[in-house]
Amino acid sequence: MIKQGSEVTQMDKQQAKIIMAGFGGQGIVVIGNILARGCVIEDKNVTGMVSYGAEMRGGTANATVVLSDEEIASPYVVHPTHAIILNHPSLDRFEPELVEGGLVLLNTSLMQRDVERKDLEQIKIAATEIAHELGNLKVANIVALGAFIRHTGLLKMKSIEQGIGTLFAAKKPALVGLNLKALAAGAARSVFEPATAKASLG
Amino acid sequence: MPTLKRTEVLKDNQTHYCPGCGHGIVHRLVAEVIDELGIREQTIGTAPVGCAVLLYDYFNCDIIECAHGRPPAVATGIKRVQPDKIVFTYQGDGDLAAIGTAETVHAANRGENITIIFVNNAIYGMTGGQMAPTTLTGMVSTTTQDGRGGHGEGPPMKVCELLSSLGGVCYLERTAVSTPKDVMGAKRAIKKAFQNQIDGKGFSLVEVLSMCPTDWKLSTSKAVDFVNNEMKKVFPLGVYKDK
Amino acid sequence: MGHKILLKGNEVMAEAAVQAGCRFFAGYPITPQNEVPEYMSKRLPEVGGVFVQAESELAAINMVFGASASGARCMTSSSSPGISLKQEGISYIAGAELPCVIANMQRGGPGLGNIRASQADYFQAVKGGGHGDYRVIVLGPSTLPELYQLTMNAFDWADFYRNPVMILGDGILGQMAEPVELSPYKPIVNLPEKDFVLDGCKGREPRVVKTLVLKPADGLVAHNEHLQEKYQRIEDELSLCAEYETADADIVVAAYGITARVAKGAVRMAREKGIAAGLIRPITLWPFPKSLFLSIAQTASQVLVVEMSHGQFIEDVKLAMNCALPVEFLGKGGGWYPTEEVILEKIEAMAQAYAVSGKETNKCRH
Numbered sequence: 001m002i003k004q005g006s007e008v009t010q011m012d013k014q015q016a017k018i019i020m021a022g023f024g025g026q027g028i029v030v031i032g033n034i035l036a037r038g039c040v041i042e043d044k045n046v047t048g049m050v051s052y053g054a055e056m057r058g059g060t061a062n063a064t065v066v067l068s069d070e071e072i073a074s075p076y077v078v079h080p081t082h083a084i085i086l087n088h089p090s091l092d093r094f095e096p097e098l099v100e101g102g103l104v105l106l107n108t109s110l111m112q113r114d115v116e117r118k119d120l121e122q123i124k125i126a127a128t129e130i131a132h133e134l135g136n137l138k139v140a141n142i143v144a145l146g147a148f149i150r151h152t153g154l155l156k157m158k159s160i161e162q163g164i165g166t167l168f169a170a171k172k173p174a175l176v177g178l179n180l181k182a183l184a185a186g187a188a189r190s191v192f193e194p195a196t197a198k199a200s201l202g
Numbered sequence: 203m204p205t206l207k208r209t210e211v212l213k214d215n216q217t218h219y220c221p222g223c224g225h226g227i228v229h230r231l232v233a234e235v236i237d238e239l240g241i242r243e244q245t246i247g248t249a250p251v252g253c254a255v256l257l258y259d260y261f262n263c264d265i266i267e268c269a270h271g272r273p274p275a276v277a278t279g280i281k282r283v284q285p286d287k288i289v290f291t292y293q294g295d296g297d298l299a300a301i302g303t304a305e306t307v308h309a310a311n312r313g314e315n316i317t318i319i320f321v322n323n324a325i326y327g328m329t330g331g332q333m334a335p336t337t338l339t340g341m342v343s344t345t346t347q348d349g350r351g352g353h354g355e356g357p358p359m360k361v362c363e364l365l366s367s368l369g370g371v372c373y374l375e376r377t378a379v380s381t382p383k384d385v386m387g388a389k390r391a392i393k394k395a396f397q398n399q400i401d402g403k404g405f406s407l408v409e410v411l412s413m414c415p416t417d418w419k420l421s422t423s424k425a426v427d428f429v430n431n432e433m434k435k436v437f438p439l440g441v442y443k444d445k
Numbered sequence: 446m447g448h449k450i451l452l453k454g455n456e457v458m459a460e461a462a463v464q465a466g467c468r469f470f471a472g473y474p475i476t477p478q479n480e481v482p483e484y485m486s487k488r489l490p491e492v493g494g495v496f497v498q499a500e501s502e503l504a505a506i507n508m509v510f511g512a513s514a515s516g517a518r519c520m521t522s523s524s525s526p527g528i529s530l531k532q533e534g535i536s537y538i539a540g541a542e543l544p545c546v547i548a549n550m551q552r553g554g555p556g557l558g559n560i561r562a563s564q565a566d567y568f569q570a571v572k573g574g575g576h577g578d579y580r581v582i583v584l585g586p587s588t589l590p591e592l593y594q595l596t597m598n599a600f601d602w603a604d605f606y607r608n609p610v611m612i613l614g615d616g617i618l619g620q621m622a623e624p625v626e627l628s629p630y631k632p633i634v635n636l637p638e639k640d641f642v643l644d645g646c647k648g649r650e651p652r653v654v655k656t657l658v659l660k661p662a663d664g665l666v667a668h669n670e671h672l673q674e675k676y677q678r679i680e681d682e683l684s685l686c687a688e689y690e691t692a693d694a695d696i697v698v699a700a701y702g703i704t705a706r707v708a709k710g711a712v713r714m715a716r717e718k719g720i721a722a723g724l725i726r727p728i729t730l731w732p733f734p735k736s737l738f739l740s741i742a743q744t745a746s747q748v749l750v751v752e753m754s755h756g757q758f759i760e761d762v763k764l765a766m767n768c769a770l771p772v773e774f775l776g777k778g779g780g781w782y783p784t785e786e787v788i789l790e791k792i793e794a795m796a797q798a799y800a801v802s803g804k805e806t807n808k809c810r811h
């Protein structure tokens with residue numbers, strides 16, 4: 001079972017299949033990497049995949065992470081339980097793919113519409129604006145991650161902080177502080193909206 | 203600059219190339235030449251394996267997609283069976299000068315009456331930026347992470363120079379698409395290479411130095427500078443053979 | 446306890462090779478295995494090894510031929526179209542009985558196909574691929590820890606049997622990341638002395654590495670017989686297979702590689718629904734673990750083969766079980782991927798049909 005955090009909205013699922021999507025350059029792979037590191041720290045099972053090849057040209061990027069306390073069967077995600085959506089085209093592409101009653105995080109700074117499905121739970125965060133306030137647009141991904149972890153409780157915030165530390169420590173130690181700030185800002189400034197219609201969990 | 207009027211040789215499809223990529227310009231030049239020579243309905247093109255593999259989505263003429271590096275052999279087969287048709291290959295540096303070297307050299311040496319458009323962007327575009335035979339010395343790629351040259355990769359391969367010694371070759375010219383003047387020169391050379399084939403003169407190859415901002419990890423304007431300031435030094439423009 | 450790190454499958458395999466003492470790698474870029482040459486280009490020089498980006502896969506496999514004849518532990522990797530080009534070299538290396546490791550991270554075919562994962566090169570891998578009567582040991586890892594282990598073992602088996610060993614992966618296995626403990630290499634066999642190495646004949650008779658056999662007239666017959674004896678020995682000694690919940694299973698799913706891990710998930714779900722399902726997963730695809738399949742044929746009622754192709758692996762499953770059981774099939778090529786749900790649906794349909802028709806099912810329907 002996935003541990004439930006303080007403001008948990010997570011369905012009673014054994015596994016989380018998370019998709020992260022946005023423009024190339026928004027740091028999609030980085031948040032996938034940090035999530036996976038968090039899993040290793042908490043000794044959970046995890047698999048990750050990044051969209052590859054010519055798919056990446058044309059500008060959108062996506063990555064998936066499966067985390068579980070049990071053995072993971074499929075590393076390849078067809079219907080995610082969670083989506084972290086950083087740009088508008090990704091919302092169009094992945095909203096229909098989410099499982100019933102799934103959860104979607106929206107970077108409201110770059111959305112031109114709301115989520116249409118009524119069965120989805122939502123986390124809303126103006127990630128790009130907050131990143132701008134923090135002085136570096138590149139940390140919008142981490143702002144979103146902070147919001148995601150706070151509301152889903154899939155992993156402990158401490159593990160994510162540790163993951164950020166190990167990821168940036170090697171190559172860009174100067175960025176650790178900024179990213180931790182972004183993470184905290186995301187956790188503090190996000191809004192959770194429950195599903196408006198109950199999913200028929202039949 | 204190429205004229206902006208539509209050529210009927212190019213379909214309306216938006217290309218899949220990255221912003222600042224040279225392939226789109228070279229496509230347009232080839233299409234304009236085919237248009238101006240009025241040979242669209244006699245022309246058969248070959249698509250390479252590389253970023254230009256989707257050539258058939260853009261060119262409004264018959265196209266055959268070949269295995270990686272094999273276009274000159276496939277073109278030979280087509281041209282020998284249909285000598286009255288116009289056959290061209292369009293190839294990247296990996297396709298033409300690495301895996302397809304044998305096919306290139308032997309088609310040239312046999313003096314096949316075909317036209318080869320060789321797009322040299324000094325990198326493997328489609329597979330994500332590995333070293334190409336034409337990668338410059340010292341240039342970083344995903345398989346030469348500390349720069350080409352330190353681990354026995356040899357210097358960049360100069361295709362026009364290499365082929366110029368072969369008896370069967372009719373015409374070789376190296377051009378670029380990094381300045382408006384170069385673009386006009388490239389078009390003139392491409393037209394000549396097709397005209398040679400129409401006149402039955404034999405193997406013609408036009409090399410085009412081209413930008414790959416994505417895998418060079420440069421902005422589109424820096425990529426243009428790279429062609430002008432670095433590539434042209436190693437690959438001097440000019441006519442290497444004209445029989 | 447070891448320390449787990451996150452790497453992509455392609456990198457896990459490359460690092461395992463380096464750990465196992467691979468000191469020569471030649472390759473050519475092709476998606477979805479580009480991380481292998483990229484990793485090797487950086488990593489091998491650090492350990493005094495050699496990386497060569499070849500001008501083609503044909504050149505790469507022949508560089509490996511030379512490196513192997515020189516006594517180095519050596520490897521090449523590619524994906525489907527490139528593996529087709531390597532077949533000539535593989536036939537020569539097998540004929541000359543030299544060790545090497547070849548990895549195929551399969552993608553969609555035929556022809557240029559696409560870059561999605563596939564298992565449609567099964568026949569090519571296990572039935573020969575190139576010309577002549579030869580065999581390549583073929584391994585089908587299903588997780589990254591297993592990929593790490595089997596890659597190290599592959600070098601041992603290659604040396605032990607003086608035979609090429611192929612790691613038959615796929616695009617997902619190569620591209621996915623999963624935590625792996627990079628345990629140190631330990632040989633699992635007594636490694637024979639390499640008495641074939643061409644290192645200059647100082648102080649010994651000159652050696653020749655070759656595959657042309659003209660004299661005596663039946664020399665090639667004898668060489669082939671010798672090879673067949675070796676292949677028989679490998680079949681007797683090296684058949685690896687994993688089972689999951691097969692002891693009381695009515696419906697046994699047979700799958701290998703990435704498909705097997707998905708199938709295992711489906712089997713778990715079926716069990717939760719009260720269906721007695723199980724999984725049999727060959728780890729060596731050649732030699733094919735026949736005896737385990739035969740024993741499954743005694744206990745189970747039906748078999749479901751799942752593979753990412755239109756039915757290649759299924760032929761070996763049926764052969765191994767002598768058509769003793771009805772065998773159902775779920776699979777497609779071209780990048781099709783089986784989800785746990787799709788496999789579960791098929792298992793449920795089989796369970797239902799079986800309940801309706803009773804035990805007397807048509808035994809060999811295909």
Ligand SMILES: Cc1ncc(C[n+]2csc(CCOP(=O)(O)OP(=O)(O)O)c2C)c(N)n1
Nearest residue numbers: 251252253270294295296297326327328475
């Ligand atoms: C036999 C085979 N090997 C490798 C590949 C993978 N591959 C596709 S394109 C390419 C190289 C592309 O580089 P280039 O020819 O320079 O063209 P560009 O993409 O830069 O235009 C390679 C190695 C393949 N498709 N087939």
Ligand code: SF4
Nearest residue numbers: 219220223253327414
């Ligand atoms: S990767 Fe390079 S060659 Fe390929 S489309 Fe992009 S810019 Fe052009």
